[in-house]
Amino acid sequence: MKVDCTVEIQGHIIDSLTLPKIMDTILDLGAAYTIKEIKIGNDKTNVSYARLNVFADSHEILDNVLDNITKQGATLLEEKNVTLGECPKDRTLPDDFYSTTNMITEILLNDEWVPAGNTAMDCAIVVDEKNKKACCTKLSQIKKGDKVVMGHDGVKVHPLRKHEDKSIFTFMGSEISSEKPKSLLINKIAKRMQEIKENNEGKILFVLGPAVVHTKSRDNFIKLIKMGMVDYMFAGNALATHDIEADLYGTSLGISLEDGNPIPGGHSHHLRAINKINQQGSIRNAVESGVLKTGIMHACIKNDIDFVLAGSIRDDGPLPEVITNTVTAQCEMRKRIQDVKMTIMIASMLHSIAVGNLLPAYVETVCVDINPAVVTKLSDRGSFQTMGLVTDVEAFIRDLVCALERIAVK
């Protein structure tokens, strides 16, 4: 073992499993460690501390180890400033760029710890040395000449810790099951939404799939809007189209919302709905001209809810407000995500995964779907803040509205 260095880990490193995982990583990568010091907190509120010597046979191995364990929250004892590299052209990074996690990250820039803004995973950190600023930036937004963080020196990651956080999400864990009592969980979500709004903690984002319309949940979702519980709504062309179809024809994908039966000729309703909006030029125009009288899109426009409709290759039409460029749509979503405190994703695999990729780990996220596979994918983000609920979409929205109404009455 020719090379070595010393790292520190502190926080709830035992009960958050941070220390055992770091020890595992070191050994898995072919290095070794000795523990120089360890102090273990006696209870959940006491902080633990460990100092480890890490040994490796080559600089390459040691670098790989440090790259990985610093992402898990270890920091080098001797703090070095970040190294910067220059981007050779647009959308192109230097080879050894630092790739971000979705956790809060700081960089040591000229001996000063600077937060890396716009936390998101799979980004590079673009640094503005003059203004002492750093920003997580998606590859598609990289410009020629941007300075980005290289390697792992001078990067500190703050992993979320299980017992540190006081939010109900901690308490709930990321349990996924259709075979559990759900009313208490829904009450807690409602209470948390209320709290966020009362304390101005941040924005609440809803990500919706078309099943919200198919299951006849439009009216209940509109109640959430009117209660002030929806700051942003992200969805696709399908949600908006079927919502408008429901207004104009009383169907969703040609299925009557009255009795659940297919309407003869109903299969063309969604296309006729889009065409009606195209005739008006936009959904907003259709609301203003009185062509569109009810529904989620109508309520969003009437109540000034900021929405993003992102396109996909499955779309018919699409509607005028749908952003057909996927990179532009991502940027529009990321912009709004910066001040989001809570995200509720309902019945949309594509949009939920897309938004999940953009969210910082600290955003409290609820993913609701009747399909456990979707919920599992989302809950696997490795954050204590994500909770999956396998249940019926219609029942969830209805129960959430009821829970919020009960809180309001008190």
Add this chain to the structure above:
Amino acid sequence: MKVDCTVEIQGHIIDSLTLPKIMDTILDLGAAYTIKEIKIGNDKTNVSYARLNVFADSHEILDNVLDNITKQGATLLEEKNVTLGECPKDRTLPDDFYSTTNMITEILLNDEWVPAGNTAMDCAIVVDEKNKKACCTKLSQIKKGDKVVMGHDGVKVHPLRKHEDKSIFTFMGSEISSEKPKSLLINKIAKRMQEIKENNEGKILFVLGPAVVHTKSRDNFIKLIKMGMVDYMFAGNALATHDIEADLYGTSLGISLEDGNPIPGGHSHHLRAINKINQQGSIRNAVESGVLKTGIMHACIKNDIDFVLAGSIRDDGPLPEVITNTVTAQCEMRKRIQDVKMTIMIASMLHSIAVGNLLPAYVETVCVDINPAVVTKLSDRGSFQTMGLVTDVEAFIRDLVCALERIAVK
């Protein structure tokens, strides 16, 4: 084509697809037909009629064709009496026995049409010539010397027809989806339950899985019992055990029903619950002695609901009332099924499939599960009377109770 015969088909043979399917079967089996006469009703209430000559190269092929198309509702023009064979020993049939469908069946016994009682699929028809009686009988119940129907002569099957039936099940079809408005369907189920009870049309059977307890739906199910909507309850050891565990420990499979979190030590609660009942000798004793104070089993016993708890190899314990012999359990269930008009199966794959195998096709059946695979398996029974609902169990039972309460108020 050396052999031939003439068959008739009547009823709604076009719109119930009976005629096209019979024509398909004849050709698929290597025979041929000519249509001798066809009359097609002008609308849904008019009856159609077809007479076909069927040709085949051998008696064997013709027999195979007749065996199949008579099960689809075709009848031989020249009616022959049934042929009977004798069972050589217990649980053993003669080789060419007639295997039943789950549809109403009559046999021509000494020139008289006699109904085959206890309709169920995969049975032999045991005939009592003296008393002019016939009865569908499971292989396990066959006794040495029983006379059973052989081949297909003298057997008439009455297929269910789509537009003939006035029940709401017809109207609903056997559509399966979590992406549909469900409130109307649940209202119709409630109305139909009310009707069945008012008109004394027959019994209502519930088949329950343990998720009814896990999702905290005990109180709502007890409401159904108290409304008089539950005549029979079929379940397994798990439902009863977790129901009793909930009463004694407030948990279900060790999970708190208050907050959905696992209780340390809770994994042994179900075993302790069974042991408590064993100490009392039976669930009934535990109710009477006051050891068991609440829950579904308690309500069943207090309200004289006739229940069958059937054992499985997964069971711990099991509880004293659980029938550990699977053949005995089947018999107990079949006995009760004879006067059942409606079956509601909730969240139990094993018990739902077992009961589905025993039910006549005319029993109106609702299968509710959050897992579409279970619903599909049950709905594939080829009956217009089976409706699948992919939804949350807790929400379904709650909404059903509400719908019944609304009807009661009117």
Add this chain to the structure above:
Amino acid sequence: MKVDCTVEIQGHIIDSLTLPKIMDTILDLGAAYTIKEIKIGNDKTNVSYARLNVFADSHEILDNVLDNITKQGATLLEEKNVTLGECPKDRTLPDDFYSTTNMITEILLNDEWVPAGNTAMDCAIVVDEKNKKACCTKLSQIKKGDKVVMGHDGVKVHPLRKHEDKSIFTFMGSEISSEKPKSLLINKIAKRMQEIKENNEGKILFVLGPAVVHTKSRDNFIKLIKMGMVDYMFAGNALATHDIEADLYGTSLGISLEDGNPIPGGHSHHLRAINKINQQGSIRNAVESGVLKTGIMHACIKNDIDFVLAGSIRDDGPLPEVITNTVTAQCEMRKRIQDVKMTIMIASMLHSIAVGNLLPAYVETVCVDINPAVVTKLSDRGSFQTMGLVTDVEAFIRDLVCALERIAVK
């Protein structure tokens, strides 16, 4: 019943269920019929014929009936020329436009039957009167001033019929199951691919999801390319990215393709892979410069396979060849689909559904996924030509290669 008209239906209208379905539709829409003439073919090759009088209380109802039953293959006895309407602006149709099915369609234009090209569902039919041409056109491609078919007059749809078609797809039906012997089916698919290539019947399109890479099926898919069995490949950014990641780092989404274990640091491999390609300017450049040495994208470029990579909002990067505009991506796919005879969709829900929406019903389609929900969605297209296979992706591709190799040897 004040208004009426006469329609004809011919073909295998009984055994393809066309006639019963049309009769159902008429009654469901509140109209009535009398059968004026019916001739039923005696076997599967004989054609049947029916002539019906349809009655309704209003022109509106009759129009709705005709709109629906003409899509099912009924034709008006008195043929009328199509009515044309003019599009008021780009992406906007007149209100009563005819919305297409995915079946072959002809229009009666100035007393001449003209085929509507580019068959696809949910299109308008744009008519070029001068050149006697008609073309199914997506809403997004409609230009101001386009003349489109209105209502249902003069439109004839040719439904696919079950027993008419000689392809193996007919024989196989659209059965979906993991619990069936699959080797025979895979042999038949292989034989059919061979046939299509030998007889120059058309192109073979593969739609691929990233699981093709994750399951280590790249080499087997490359064998299909080298056998000449892949004319087009449609996929997303993920397939191409992980294919390139596998070449550069030996991982797929950070999981080692050698042993299936996560590689520490592997989560950034996909981003580094995209960056490597961005450095080169394009995948093609990376192949030519020798940076990219193996894999599916490499084989596509080396073997001149025409591919479309369509973007989605989930994408990191994306790679330079990915089309980020969803409408443009749709157009590029539709262009290639026109001469496709067979489509094999593997493990991609988003791309499979997107392509499914664009395909004419007559394209023989195989959808392979381990998730039955995806296969069901695709197979529900109402075409006898779509076959679903619930199986392991890796096993399917491997077995398909083996079957093709066996055929080649003979």
Add this chain to the structure above:
Amino acid sequence: MKVDCTVEIQGHIIDSLTLPKIMDTILDLGAAYTIKEIKIGNDKTNVSYARLNVFADSHEILDNVLDNITKQGATLLEEKNVTLGECPKDRTLPDDFYSTTNMITEILLNDEWVPAGNTAMDCAIVVDEKNKKACCTKLSQIKKGDKVVMGHDGVKVHPLRKHEDKSIFTFMGSEISSEKPKSLLINKIAKRMQEIKENNEGKILFVLGPAVVHTKSRDNFIKLIKMGMVDYMFAGNALATHDIEADLYGTSLGISLEDGNPIPGGHSHHLRAINKINQQGSIRNAVESGVLKTGIMHACIKNDIDFVLAGSIRDDGPLPEVITNTVTAQCEMRKRIQDVKMTIMIASMLHSIAVGNLLPAYVETVCVDINPAVVTKLSDRGSFQTMGLVTDVEAFIRDLVCALERIAVK
């Protein structure tokens, strides 16, 4: 905090997460701890050690804590002998009985550590003081007068530890995915089977569902039998019935194993197959008389494979060898499990869960199913020894045979 005690934990208590989990449990149950001593091994082979003082407000709380943490591997510093209670009647335990885990357990009986035989979860430990023996016993087998362990004094549990075990199962983890390369895993399973047989480490048990027959995998499974890789086979009536149906009629549940199409009349084949066996008296008789000529049951009997066929309420028939009493069936399975080293469960939810409940944690278990829900349920047993594989059953068995053949050749 009025009461306290001291516990020790040793082994790989950090990287197996034992220590963090015990600390969590103490706090969750309302108690507290101080760490008296902690030594942490420097690498995966070094053992760690911790000594903790546990404090609580009441004896009740302390007892609850000890009950839980001793099951996780903590031992009281002052060792006490077990307390014994007497069973008041058959199938009935005293209230405070100790409920077992599925891990190796020892009890301190008159100052001597005695292993509790027949390791299985949810049992009581019946003690034979005279012979210094202890045995995990299911509630159904408890006899009046049995002496059983009470509380948690004198009980030591040996949790499995991740890095201690050298088997490939450790390395593989309990990862579940259809989206991973599987060939390496299957090779390792094959190699491990080979090793177990070569070193006489124990028996190999297969648990089979009927999909093994439906997917035409009988011949490949028979190869496993002939290679000597199957010591026990557990299955239900369905597997045996369809296996025999395949021999007698070439179908499985009426589906042709040649082409996957339903055979007209095939729905009664399974009943006719059972009847044929009943005519012979037993499957064994049918093999000996030459009525049954091929298949899995035939090979089991010809090769003296010890099998258990366990009944369920879904069964038709059942076959003579099927054990219709579920408690008897459980006992028969448990008897054979005692010397099992490896279990491979294929495509049977009911039987796999039933066997999973009976298996000690140290049995290396592979669960193969195309449905991820089944695999998840089985893999959740909390043992590093259980591996789930989401894949096609037919492909798995075929690949396993190939892998074993390759090993044999070397």
